[in-house]
Amino acid sequence: MRSRLRRDIVVGLILFFVLFFLPTLFPKPALRDFLIYVIAYGLLAMSLNLLIGLTGLVAFGHAAFFASGAYTFALLMQSGRTSIPLAMLAAIVGTTVLALVIGAICVRLKNIYFSFITLAFQMFLHSVILTWVSMTGGDQGLQGGIPRPVFFGIDLNNARTLYSFCVVTFVLCLAIMRQVSESPFGYTLRMIRDNPERANFLGVNVVRMKLGVFVLSGAMASVGGIVLALFVSGAYPEFGFWTTSGEAIFMLMLGGTQLFLGPLAGALLLEALNHYITIYTEYHGMVLGVVILVIVLGLRRGIADSLFAYVTRRRRGRRIDDVKRPILQPTKNEPA
Amino acid sequence: MNLEALAACLTSASCAVTQISTALIVGTLLFLVAAGLSLIFGVLGVINFAHGSFYMLGAYFAFTAYKLTGSFIVALVAGSLGAGIFGVLFERLIISRVYGRDLLMQLLVCYALTLILDDGVKLVYGAEYRMMGMPAAFAVAPVQIAGAFVPGYYLFMVGIAVATGLLLWLAINRTLLGKTIRALAINPQMVGVLGVNTAALYAGVFGVGSLLAGMAGALAAPIRTLTPGIGFSFLIESFIVTVIGGMGSIAGAFLAALLIGFIRAFGAIGFPWFVEGLMFAIMALVLVVKPTGLLGREAA
């Protein structure tokens, strides 16, 4: 356990320094832009993995919390009465409450029904954003920019400072998520994922545990939304559309659900793919589709998961069984 | 909210008939798409997120066939069959490889197919909007019912959709093949042991599901604009219908599709700004109260 903690701290520090100093080495603004997107969507994907990978809850509507963070933060800042840290805190708390309400209803449902009800809540929220024009700007999104007043001597109007601020926020969130997933609570969640009945027998309040992780994951997703809103200086309804949730799931599958940093790798890969494919062709959908098919049918699991399995196999010098385990028990058996 | 207008409409025969016909027009087309989705889930346990693409394929195939032959019947058949054949291919080549894998993998391949087909259609047909046009046989004055006017084509469309739904229900509930398929849904191993070619049955069921979506696309082609990606907007609505009606239940899909149709038709008069939200609210409510849907059977 000790050595694991040490290892994770080292990995975390390396990640932090690499992210923090990369733009110093390669001072192109485009690299910063790119990495901020990776951070924002990485947070969305990693927080979603707390539900999918850790607890086995396949949520389809996770972008609801991403959007709620972005909109709450942006609206508070536009009101001109709060500082950035305060607005961030309020947006996280607000989203936590929202996640508590939605979660309390959703976590009672199992399997695909859980997936669908999260989707329903997300689309409900999306239709509220579109309908409540006076508040949210409707389809045009929140316009007019988000002011970035100086706080504690930090001026986020400077692009480099903004980037560093996002990196610090990101690594802090990673530390929190890592702590949670390695805590007794995290191991209880794994037990719920692998055998809910057993967890129940052992006196675990399954519903309460699920709700706990649902709320935490929603709060973390909201930080991703805040980062993006801060960066693009606005908030748009697409943040809360089901395709954004789909993208997060895609990142997760691309990177893998087994490793803690897998979803981040997925976010990095998808953003890189998007970036390059759109440069070379307008048929990016087709290219992306083919890439997905290659991964799903060829690799049969996420890239980070494949690497992990490969490394483990080599280390042990023999084939071990798949580390892979179905996230949702398939509803039907394999046809003959 | 304008409940007076709603009440006034309900008490006026012509208004009520017009809006009921609207509900049927909106609902039956939705039913065809959702029935396919529901059938595929019920038997194969696959949530076909690519279902909207088959609607699109049906519409484009019908468009091409109509342009070549000028016959709407040919167009309807071409649209339905074309989508059905694509469905069988998709099932055999791709979906069959992810049976038994987790849900997210199935989801991803469907998503991939949607992306590929949308761009594929754009490559072949271009990004311009296309319209098939109303076949001459239907270019007649609207039929008058109780002071309300209903276009002839819509009567035909609703008729075809209802007849197809009925046939499907009969086939599943009253024939030996249907019995086998129902058995397949519950215990595939046993069906396989009894000497039935389950792989062919799976492909067939997926094909029929896609055919239904394609038929909806072909029926919509004379009155709706075709652009790459038209299946997209249909997808979420057909999910709402499938969830409300019960995953796997044809009758449930019919009921739920009509419900959505009525909400849209009368919502347009009484509470236009809440129609969208209400559909999702009902979906969430059904999931909370009876997760298996109105007419869904309890999970085995």
Place this chain on the structure above:
Amino acid sequence: MSKTRTTLSRRKFMGTAVAGTAAAITGFPHIAGAQARVIRVGMPTILSGRVAMLGNSNRASAQIAVKAFNEAGGVNGRTIELIDRDSQGKPDVAAKVTRDLINNDGCEIIIDGEASSGAFAVQEVIRDLPVLCVHTCSETSALSADPKLFVKTAFRCARQGIHDAVAGGTYAAKVAKEKGLKRWMTCSPDYAYGRDNTAEFLEFTKRFEPSVEVVDQVWPKLFAPDYTESITKILQVKPQAIYSALWGGDVVAFIEQASLYNLFGSSTFFSSSIGDPPVLTAIRQIPEGLLTAYRYSRQYPENAGNTAFADAFNKVAHFDPTNWGWQTYVAMGFLVEALKRTNGDTDGKKLAAEIAGMRLQTPLGIDGTITMRESDHTIIGYPVAWSHTVPKAPFLAGFEPVAWENILSHEAEWKKSKGYV
């Protein structure tokens, strides 16, 4: 499937993936020095999704203009390279793509082919990175009218809401008076453009003809496949006239579906967008006598230059120019003229100084010119006219222009009422 093949392809694939990621991290390709010989013009626009066709029409126009420019030898030995990129219609992506085009690809000029919300996002990028930018699609008046949004190097070469509203109001009031149309209804898409456009049209129609009364409004969703519930609602209300801001594929579907109910037999139909040529050709049997605002027409303005543009465009795109298409073409005209005057210097401020107030000679202007107004960087004197549909190609006839003096005086008044001046 053989084991070795799987491993191999897997390794190969991972190699590619890793290399791609490494490239993404260590720096991007396409780095061009400032003031390279080739002038790179970046165009963020919508090339995928429901409105891909409009983005395609931007691209076709820009390509025609670039080709002509390069074949004529460019300016001072400098030719133009056009780099278009898809924003998928998402405002935040539009901003990101624009930044990339400038920072990575070395674009010294931006021709912004984004719809409204994207254009606002691009405008903010240009504020930070002040290259020359011409918006060619946003019709939202605030973009140029609101002094808070003003950016020195940004221009709008597109028709805009307030001009169209005055023109539409003038024409609609005239028709309403002649035919005695008092009971009106609207059917517009439920999003910002649809709502604003409809409100402005009604405001001026009522101002010019006070007897006009709006009895009801329906708001179908943007990109809705089916309008039956809106159509039957209109049938219940039985208005004498209908105004609709539906556009593109939406208005095509609406016309076909409404024809089934014989809606146009009983109500006069005013449309903001049927006049776009691809809409006219997509509708199979266009009812006669629908009234529409000008979007583009190969017959109007009636001159050889305009027809030549339409033909050249059709050769590239395989359909007639859209509203976005002609606007981008004229924007390229402004750009080329400005480059000639700066002798190929692409400095944002210098180009902006040339374009501001420029009166461009172009066959697409009604008097052979279109002017980029100096005060708010937006064009005036472009075609605004209403016409009616006829069953045979090119489907429009009877163009009735609206006097620009009239439009400008009402625009000035409107600006004052909004607190913009």
